[in-house]
Amino acid sequence: MSLLPFIVIFVLFWFMLIRPQMKRAKEQKKMLDALQKGDEVVTAGGLLGKVTKVGDQYVSLEIADGVVVQVQKPTIQAVLPKGTLKSAS
Known part of the structure; x- marks a missing residue:
């Protein structure tokens, strides 16, 4: 008891x-x-970008015209609706 x-x-x-x-x-x-190429995402650090390449551990994001950064997959917090980046500019 x-x-x-x-x-x-x-x-x-x-x-x-x-x-x-x-x-x-x-x-x-x-x-x-x-996740797939062309998705618009936001990272834990607040970066908005478009996925250009998806690997096992890393994702390449285009955060501006011609500026591509690599981030770890777990840092991606959300997939945004298409066209969000154009309206955020």
Whole structure:
């Protein structure tokens, strides 16, 4: 009977913290796996760019005309709708 509060706390901890974190990580991995040339993305550092090349670990982003940088895949936070870069300029 004395273990019941610990079990309840663990179950609450699981549903409030661990499970949503795992769900977000799964969605992020799915988004990164679906990246392709021409996608417009934003990185964790706030860079907006168009994907020019996708590798296993790195992605090449064109952040301005003729300016291409390489970033690690996990730093990509979101894929933006097409045409976002033109409206952001």
